[in-house]
Amino acid sequence: MVPTPSAPVFEHHAPHRLGTGEAAPRLSWLVDGAAQGYRQHAARVQVLTTTPRGQQTRSTHHLPGPDQVLVPWPSAPVASRTRIAVRVQVDDGDAWSPWGPWGHVETGLLDPADWTARPVGPPPSQDGEPGRVRATFHLPADPVHARLYLSAHGLVEAEVNGRRVGDEELTPGWTSYRHRLRYATFDVTEQVRAGENALGLWLGDGWWRGRLGFGEGVERFYGDHLAVIAQLEVVDADGERHVVSSGPGWRTGRGPVRASGLYDGEHVDLRDDDPSWSTPEHDDATWGPVVVHELDPGSALVAPTGPPVRCVEELEPVSAVEREPGRWVLDFGQNHSGRLQVRASGPAGHQLRFRHAEVLVDGELHTAPLRSALATDVLVLDGTDVEWEPRFTVHGYRYAEVSGWSGPLRPGDVVSRVLSSDVPRTGWFRCSDPLLQRLHENVVWGARSNFVDVPTDCPQRDERLGWTGDLQVFAPTAAFLFGVTGMLTSWLRDLAAEQEELDWVPPFVPYLPLPPFTELPRDPMAVWGDVAVLTPDVLHTATGDAALLRAQLPSAVRWLQHVERSAGPGRVVHDTEQLGDWLDPAAPPENPFEATTDRFLVATAYFAHAAARLAATARTLGEDRLAHEQEVLAGEVRSAFAREFLTPDGRPRDDTQTAHALATVFGLWPDERTAAAGGRRLAELVREADGRIATGFAGTPVVCDALTRAGHVEEAYRLLQSTHCPSWLYTVLQGATTIWERWDAIRPDGSVNDPTMTSFNHYALGAVADWLHRVVAGLAPAAPGYRHVLFAPRPGGTLTSAGATHSSPYGTVSIDWSLAPEGMHVEVVVPPGVTATVDLPGAPPVQVEHGRHTFHQPVPRHPDQHDQHDAQEAL
Incomplete structure (x- = not known):
């Protein structure tokens, strides 16, 4: 070979x-x-x-x-x-x-001096129409190389000589615009030509000028104008370089877009569209001069580190019901982020309306969980046959209502285009239980739906913010399933920039001054702010990228210093604003932060854990002094945690699943005796709850790991495979196709939970998929970048087989195991350049090198036959 x-x-x-x-x-x-x-x-x-x-x-x-x-x-x-x-x-x-x-x-353009383009756009409009911008230019010879460098205050889509440029969506994406404004680069060599040419640019409000946030939110946060920054560079056949830069002399005019918002949707009147508008033949006598703006002096034009947003899949309706003449309710079979593409015809002035929702109630769209987001697109026809989709909006939905439709709804008339950051898929999981398989698919779709340029909490309602806690708990799962490092590198740079300006890791990035956070002290919020330390650590483990650790180290150190100041010499986090074990299922629906576990216990546990992980980061980077300081700090916090939150005999004062799980996984027990007792008590709590989950954002990612580490694998499987409310599989049996924000977003009686905070597409509670990959399938990195791999499957529950595959930096890593009467059969694949440890139940660990390896191991097994068989039948 x-x-x-x-x-x-x-x-x-x-x-x-x-x-x-x-x-x-x-x-x-x-x-x-x-x-x-x-x-x-x-x-x-x-x-x-x-x-x-x-x-x-x-x-x-x-x-x-x-x-x-x-x-x-x-x-x-x-x-x-x-x-x-x-x-x-x-x-x-x-x-x-x-x-x-x-x-x-x-x-791209590596030096700020490379830029000659200036932001230009339409004059302020009282009705808020976004408008369009165009320019014409002459090329004396055929082009051999042409690039369009494009950014905007707002969102932009380009056309050259009547043809759309590229396939990126929502350009230039959302960054902390006051610090960093991303640009995109397009190859337009085949679209320009010798002679006269035209460049046309659509504009949309996007994150720059549109409504953002929850409650009343904020509008025009970054500016009250829209503008495009466009620089077209052409080298012709004679070797001459021609640069067409946005600036004075460009023209602006009205287009068919009446309004464009990420939350409320897009309103388009095709009667005001002229398909020739982006061609040199267009008569722009009615167009006026652009307004020239300036870049924020504190903001830099930066190249992307990750992929753009694209249409990554198209979904056809799995059902279409005409509720009344001309009004159809479509089910696409899958909750997702995207927008509709329609083929329609009708008389000029006829209006079509498209609404979106995640769930139905009595066969109709249930829009209350969207809060104030209208999620409605309106299309006014011009009398011709059209194929149309919105340009500058995105919705979160499974169901859509089409109103004003004439005649039958034929296949292909309405499809849903799934929009997501085009991150490559890198991880797969499989098992013998169809419910668990569906749960894992829900996790995948939740990630795909919320990776829309920034890692958001939800894609549908009036929020869609880059919540730091959601990403922090989900990052290990995300880094296995998708190649997210480039995307998250950009987001972490924004986090560091916001942190430096605010002297605080805000709860969401990019940060917006939204109540109640504007009225609260800027305290270090555990779980959320810990993203500054823990997420670079996760990405380094997944990719081996130590430079990312180095770049984010000042941010990580600044975060721990903030926590240390707040805790004081006692090393216990008290008297600070904390979200705690957010969305503990026992918390009141109207007060999700009132969890059964003391929020200061959660904060102090995370303090110890973050200090320990920062010490490990410092060791990796050769920062030995910092590493020693953080190791000492972590030890002091562990001792303080025991004094404050454990009884004299070593039991948590809060006898909850979360308290025991955090103490186990973060190594907070004083000794082996109390650790063993804590593990036994956690298993008892699971049995007493009949397998029902009792954890929120802080406890859920660690509870199955805690049970596994304590030697109670069957209780971990009991949690995983429970179908009672609250549990992961309860949501699957209720028809979920993504991960819910609340365990009981749909209650057992079929009613929808408090609509003010009930998203059906949140990925945080799907962090259990990391345990599915590492423990159920048994595939985990044992060295940064998967240079060494640990294969350590732990069968349990009713599973008879499982497996996982990951596209690591060195190549495909894979494991599959199955159970038979004679024992456990395991096959692993190790790529070149990688070594692995195979650790099977009841056998000593074995070291293997590159290649395909098979093992047979007797495994005594006594599955807990709870309600799983009935659940499989129900699915």
Whole structure:
């Protein structure tokens, strides 16, 4: 077998990414076709760079050693607008492999001086219409290379000579605009031509000017104007470079979009649309001059580190019911984020209305959980046959109502386009229980729905904020299922920028001054603010990216300093604003922070855990002094936790699932005796609750792990496979296709819980999927970037088989196990460059190397036959 390296990946970018922001991008590659026992002894890296005018530079670099993930750039830093091609050879100690395929990226505008474009837009409008902007330009010769660099105050979509540019949605996304404004890069070489050309730009309110937040929210938070920042650079066949930059002289005019909001939807009147508006032939005599704005002096135009939002899937209705003539209710079979695409016809002036909701009540859309979000799109027809979808809105829904429809609703007339950040899928789970399989799919869809440029809490109501606590508890699951590091790197940079400005890790990023947070002291809110320490740690474990740890270290240190100041010399977090074990199912519906577990117990437990993880981060980075300081601090907090929250005999004063779980997983028990007793008590609490969950945001991610570590695997499975309310599988049996915000968002009597805070698409409580991957399937990283893997499945409950697959930085890692009367059969796959430990019940751990390995192990097993068989029949 001949080892063959893959095309290299640059940083965390997708292949062929345009407009990257790194002058010296790190490289990663896989190795295919290697014989068992393969070791990379060295690599050769060939670098080919090309300028827009076609000037090329080639170099070859010898890299000794086994590194193949995030390898430092071996060549000279590149300039703006450089096309980079890299390929790799590897040496296995006996011979050099053939050259692998080329990997490609292209840098964007790396220097602020590269920008000549200025923000331009329509004059202020009393009716709030977003308007459009256009410019014409002449090219003396055919183009050979053309790039459009595009950003906006608001949202923007471009057309060149009557054709849409690219397939990205909601450009430029949502960043902390006061600090960072992202731009996108598009290849428009095939759309421009010699002679006259036109560039047209649609504008939308988006996050810049639109309504944001809950309650009354805020409007026009970042500005009361809309503007586009567009720089078109063309190299023609004669080698001449032409730059068309937004600025004075550009024109603005009215378009068909009457209103555009992320919450309320889009209103479009096609009677005011002229398809020629973005062509040079268009007569723009009725258009006026643009208003020229300035960039915020504290904000920088930055290249993306992650993928854009795109349509990642299309859903056809699984049912369509005509409730009355012309009014249809459609079920797409899956809750998701997206918007409708319709094929329609009718007389000019005829209006179609599209409403969206997550659930039905009595066959009709139940919109109360949307709160004030209208989630309604309106289309006024122009008398022609049209294919249309909104441009600058996104909804969270499973069901849609179509009103004003003429004639039958045929297949393909209305489809739902699923919008999400185009993060690659990297993790899969499978098992013998269809209910658990559906639960895992719900987790996947919850992530897909809420990764819409920023990691939001929900995609449907008047909120959709980047809540830090939700992401913190879900990050391990997210990092297994999707390649989220690029997306979250951008978000963490925003977090650090907001933190530096506010001297506080806010509960959501980007931060908005929303009551009640504007009226509360800026206290360190545990679980939520701990994202500054714990999420970079999770991403480093998943990818081996120590540079990300280094970049976020000041933010992590600043967070712990804030917690330490608030706790004082007693090292116990008291007298601060805390959300605690948010949405504990026993908390009153109207007061979800009033959990049964003391919120200061939760905060102090997290204080100890965050200090310990920051110490580990510091050790990784060679910051030994900081590591020692944090290790001492973590020990002091653990001692304080025992004094304050444990009885003299070592039991938690709060006898709850969350208290026992946090103490177990965060290592807060004073000794082995109390740890064992705590584990036994946690198992008793689960049995006393008949398998019902009793944890919120803080306890849920750790409760199954706590039971497993304490040796009570069957109680963990009992929690997992319970179908009583509250439980994960209760939601599945109620028809959930995503993870709910509340355990009982739909109560056993079929009624919907308090609509002021009942989202049917929140991923936080789906953090249990991390345990499914690591413990049920038995696949976990044992070294950063999966350089070493732990296979340690722990069968239980009624499962007879399970497995997981992960696309690690080194290649595919996989495990499958099944039970038979004679014992447990296990098969694992280890990619080249990786070693693994196989730890099966009842057997000593075994070390294995690259390759496919099978094991047979007798496993005594006495499953707890609770209500699972009936549940499977119900599904």
